[in-house]
Amino acid sequence: MTMTAQTASLATPVSKSLRRKRIRGSSIAVLVFLAMWAAFVSIPLYVVIVTSFKTMDQVALGQVFALPTEWTFEPWRKAWSEVCAGMTCEGVSHGFWVSMKILFPSLLISIGISSVTGYALALWKIRWAGTFLFILFLCAFVPFQIIMIPLVVLISSLGIFGTIWAVAIVHSVLAMPLLTLIFRNFYKDVPEELINAAIMDCGSFWRIFFEIILPMSANIMIVVLILMITTVWNDYLIGLVFGGVGTQPMTVILANTVITSFGEVQYNVDMAAALLTAIPPLIVYFAVGKFFVQGITAGAIKG
């Protein structure tokens, strides 16, 4: 990746003066076309942001693109702490904290299991490792609906149905195949000499993992973390099916607020609630966008 970028930047100065003159017109056309798509992509975000700062009186005028005549934070406050989702009226803040509580155990369990499994499959000679990887590869693409009902039965029999742990465990189970493949693909490129030397030196599976492998996995850890944070945070179905009253994540609360609300619809509050739900993954995206791209492409291709 960096190699091609470097060669490209080395090559451009030579051809730049020549190319600039010739394709000026088409260059403008291209930029106009890109700008149009950029507008298509950004208009919904713009509309949602301005709506969330309008008063309901202004929203009722029906000018979606107009800026708020009177900026108000009231919809945001209501969305955070007052808005009703079904029977309870405590805003989306409760869902926010539930989502946080689901997130951390999910990350810990899934990354813990998958990194160790990926390491064992990549660097230790294990019979049937290839077969197991192939099965994991197939599992990574299984639609959730086919295993949903048996998981409900299983989780109920463990007596944790409807708790935060149920949601976190199901997230970890579902993520395990893909994450294991990502870790395995990363660890298989660790130089063999290094591992052989380490085995000669101490030979302990766990010591090699904690002292050599983990310290060199910072990059892949960030990629996997981003992948998991966005998946868990944005999930709706698992939270809906496995979460109980009071343990439903933010997306479920949001959907209940917007879709099954009674009485007069407060669009500005709905939009503020939607933004509040979308902000955490967006922060992750804008803060570490480069790794985000790596994460999704790793999730897509190497899976």
Add this chain to the structure above:
Amino acid sequence: MAIRWSWASPRIALIPALTVTAVAFLGAICWTIWISFTRSRRFPDYAINLAEWTRQYERLFRDNAWETALKNVLILAIGSALAIVFGFILAAMIEREKRGEGFFRTLFLYPLAVSFIVTGIVWRWMFNPDLGIQNFLRGLGWESANFNWLADPQTAMYGIILASIWHGLGFYMALMLAGLKSINSEIWSAARLDGVSFWRLYIEIIIPMLKFTFLTCAILLSLGVVKTYDIVLAMTGGGPGTSTWTPAYFVINSYAARGNIGYASSAAVMMLLMTAALFLPLVLATAWQARRREAMAQ
């Protein structure tokens, strides 16, 4: 002792993953397949009546809602395929233009960080007939503008397609951009020296070189389409009527609203079969790609 221990630990470390795979994936799939042949309703009933073991499937294929769901999945797949086409065009333009590459890439990709629920809610607001885009267009003087797609069974799916394209466009663009960057830069300069026209360069050289990327995109798209649930729920709730049901929506509805586990399982098994049918090409393509890479390395 030390050697024996180093033999045992990697195998012990694999136990959790093996258990999860065996129980939560393979076991669960077998359970669902088994239940789909039974008469289970609210609670699992493990007895299979051999005289009418395909009962749930026979009911399923007579169900109009299931037929709608299958039709919708097809419409959605064809419609969302535009995301791949536009994703490629955008990637090609960004790659060619270079100026503003980082900016456009960041902008096109941000919807992917937004959940389907939020995407659906946002677009539902845009489609609002009284306060959304339609009202805006009419205010500009286009009196007959009709943007109230979600209220009409004929057009509701197009609304969902539009929102899906908005959400997925950047993803396919990123994959295509990665594919374009992996093309040897000598090809571009060679084509320029030979005076190959712009269109011929793309149609005859670049697109054939990216056929594996296109195939990956197509398969990922169709796997995603089969699983479509959240965005439908957030935009239309399956309605009007059952006009925007998808197979995934059908399964959840049979399970949660109708409380019929056997019926939901049979629909889930059909989803698995669809996924398998889409998945086979991916496996074959990956094997083919790996073989080609080996051949090139030699």
